[in-house]
Amino acid sequence: xxxxxxxxxxxxxxxxxxxxxxxxxxxxxxxxxxxxxxxxxxxxxxxxxxxxxxxxxxxxxxxxxxxxxxxxxxxxxxxxxxxxxxxxxxxxxxxxxxxxxxxxxxxxxxxxxxxxxxxxxxxxxxxxxxxxxxxxxxxxxxxxxxxxxxxxxxx
Ligand code: FES
Numbered sequence: 590x591x592x593x594x595x596x597x598x599x600x601x602x603x604x605x606x607x608x609x610x611x612x613x614x615x616x617x618x619x620x621x622x623x624x625x626x627x628x629x630x631x632x633x634x635x636x637x638x639x640x641x642x643x644x645x646x647x648x649x650x651x652x653x654x655x656x657x658x659x660x661x662x663x664x665x666x667x668x669x670x671x672x673x674x675x676x677x678x679x680x681x682x683x684x685x686x687x688x689x690x691x692x693x694x695x696x697x698x699x700x701x702x703x704x705x706x707x708x709x710x711x712x713x714x715x716x717x718x719x720x721x722x723x724x725x726x727x728x729x730x731x732x733x734x735x736x737x738x739x740x741x742x743x744x
Contacts, residue, residue, distance in 0.1 A: 592618050593626055603635045612645055621652040649690070649702065657692045657699035658744040659737050662716045666705035669712035673726075677713045678702065680730040697741035698734070 596614045600607040608630070615626050622645065624638075631638045645651045663678055682688060685698050692699040708714045711723035717737065725733075 593629055597630075597633050600633075602633050605634055605636060608634060608636065608641065608644060609648070612641075612651060616651060621655050624653075652690055652699075652701070654692050654699075655696075657697050657741065659698050659717060659741040661698070661700040661737075662703045662706070663689075663700060664704075664706045664708075664712060664714045665702035666709065666712075668705070668709035669714060672712040674713040676727045677715075677725050677730065680727040681734075684730050684734050697738060 593615060596611065596618065599614070600611055611630055611634075612622060615630070616622055619626065627638050627641050627645075630636075631641055634641075642653075645653075661681070663674065663681065665674060665678070678689070681700055685693055685700065687693055687699070689700055689702045706714050706716065706721075708721065708723060711721075713725045715722040715725050715733075717740075722729075722733065
């Protein structure tokens with residue numbers, strides 16, 4: 590049984606209120622929501638793919654393309670925002686040339702904005718896997734990305 594079929598066994602078919610939990614489960618499993626997955630979920634719940642995309646895009650958490658080989662998470666919580674996450678996010682966008690939720694053309698990088706990571710006194714905070722970068726400043730972003738390129742190329 591494929592992973593998506595396995596996930597669907599946990600839910601009642603036709604139950605529209607299961608949409609968001611199903612999307613969350615599939616994204617946790619696959620890292621993003623493929624078109625194929627959305628079609629299958631639509632069939633299971635009796636919902637059009639247009640409606641599913643419409644609802645899913647309302648939530649920042651869902652991705653529709655695979656993540657990059659290196660995926661950064663940047664805290665967009667209130668304290669990090671006060672500590673300057675806005676300019677750091679802008680620097681990340683400038684350096685990578687993509688918005689949050691997108692993947693660079695070369696497949697190396699993607700990033701997402703997250704809720705509080707629990708390190709408010711250390712913000713702005715960026716995590717890459719288990720590694721946390723704290724007190725991140727905009728001027729550090731280009732060098733951080735340069736170093737992470739080497740990591741992306743190992744994957
Ligand atoms: S607001 Fe960023 S770690 Fe708490």
